[in-house]
Amino acid sequence: MKNTIKLDIKVPNQTRYLCLIGKIGEDMARELDHFKGDREALAHHLNVVLTEAMVNAIRHANAADPDKEVEIRISISDKEISIKVYDSGQGFDITAIPDPCFDPAKLDDKGRGIFIIRSLMDSVEYRKIKGGNILEMKKALA
Amino acid sequence: MNLKTEANGNLMVIFVREERLDAHNSEELKTEMNRLFEEGTKYILIDLKEVRFIDSSGLGVLVSGFKNASTRQGSLKLCGLQTQVKSMFELTRLHRVFDIFQTVDEALESM
Numbered sequence: 001m002k003n004t005i006k007l008d009i010k011v012p013n014q015t016r017y018l019c020l021i022g023k024i025g026e027d028m029a030r031e032l033d034h035f036k037g038d039r040e041a042l043a044h045h046l047n048v049v050l051t052e053a054m055v056n057a058i059r060h061a062n063a064a065d066p067d068k069e070v071e072i073r074i075s076i077s078d079k080e081i082s083i084k085v086y087d088s089g090q091g092f093d094i095t096a097i098p099d100p101c102f103d104p105a106k107l108d109d110k111g112r113g114i115f116i117i118r119s120l121m122d123s124v125e126y127r128k129i130k131g132g133n134i135l136e137m138k139k140a141l142a
Numbered sequence: 143m144n145l146k147t148e149a150n151g152n153l154m155v156i157f158v159r160e161e162r163l164d165a166h167n168s169e170e171l172k173t174e175m176n177r178l179f180e181e182g183t184k185y186i187l188i189d190l191k192e193v194r195f196i197d198s199s200g201l202g203v204l205v206s207g208f209k210n211a212s213t214r215q216g217s218l219k220l221c222g223l224q225t226q227v228k229s230m231f232e233l234t235r236l237h238r239v240f241d242i243f244q245t246v247d248e249a250l251e252s253m
Contacts, residue, residue, distance in 0.1 A: 015166035022162075022195070044195075044226045051197045055165040102235045109206040112198035112234050119233055 004077040005031060013058050013068040021054055021072060022047035025083075034078045035141055042141075045120045046081070050074075052113040053085040053135055061087035061133055081139045083121075088132035094124070143170035147178070153185045153253065154178050155246060163193050163200035171200075175207040175218075184216025187249050191222025196230050208240065217241070221249045 005028055011017040025046035030039060054070055062068040071086040100111045118124050121137040144159040156174060160167060171188075178186060186207065190196075204220070211218040221243040223231065231237040243249035 015164070018164055018166050018197075019162055041229075044229070047195060048197060048230070051164055051195075055197065055199060059165075100234065102238075104239045107205050107209060107239065109202040109209075110198075112201060116198055116230075116233060 003034065004075065007072075007074045009072045009074075010069050011054075011072075012066060013062045013064070013070055014066050015055065015058060017070075018051050018054055022051045025050040025074065028074060028076050032076065032078070032141070037141070046083075049083065049117050049120050049137060052117050053083065053137065056113055056135065057085050057087040057089075060092050061089035063089055065089075077141075079140065079142045081141060083137045085135040085137075086129075086132060087135075091126070091128060091133040094126040094135075143167040145171065145174050147174065150250065152183075153187055153250070154183045155187045155189060157189045157192075159192050161193065162195045162197075163190070163203075164195065164197040165199035168200045168203040172203045172206055175203075175210065179210055179214065184211065184214050185253075186211060186216070186218045187246065188218065188220050189222045189246055190220060190227060191224070191245075193222075193227055194224055196227045198234075201230060201234060201236060204240070205236070219243065219249055221246055 009021065011021065026043040029043035029046050032039060035042065057070045058064060068088055073084040075082040094114065097114045099115050101108060117137060121139045123138045125136045127134060146157040146159060148155045158171060175186060208218045219241040222245060223242060243252065
């Protein structure tokens, strides 16, 4: 039996939609009847990853322009989760973003978003495509 | 953002009455903390018991408050972390930075 869910969402480049996108990810994870791991933890992780990826697109790629759009494609099967976040901005160099400093004396307010995504997903890529960029994240489920 | 601030001696307790503390609303918490610091507050306790979800922006605002309190020889402490919120502190190692209590009462007893 085919058991893959695919969703293609476009929302304005605004943080008010973070909650909506995060909850969609949570609900999709809860539909994974065959997933043998902790489904609630997976639902939370998808909420976090979608939120972080969308904030990244809004602020850093689309330069907080509220008239732009963020497109998110989510595909979940029994074997893998794939999330693609498209932006139409200038983009940034993901390899130039270091892990945050963990020394309590040298804490930075910012710079944890990509670290969190990398920690929760198996692979993270950001690359240029025609008219913008794509952040692609994958996680194996089986 | 739904925040409630209560004074308890020289400690100000901020209750975050939101399900999410994220990039959409966390700047409002920062504004409230900065208002308290500018009024001379040194000691802040933030109650997160209603918060089910926190992202890197929410964590960043708490780090900002922690640093601000430290430079004023004060403190910023936290209480009421739900399981998923606590997991984000652990993922980013910030549980080693903050004093974290179960409840407001437990935090008050420690002071």
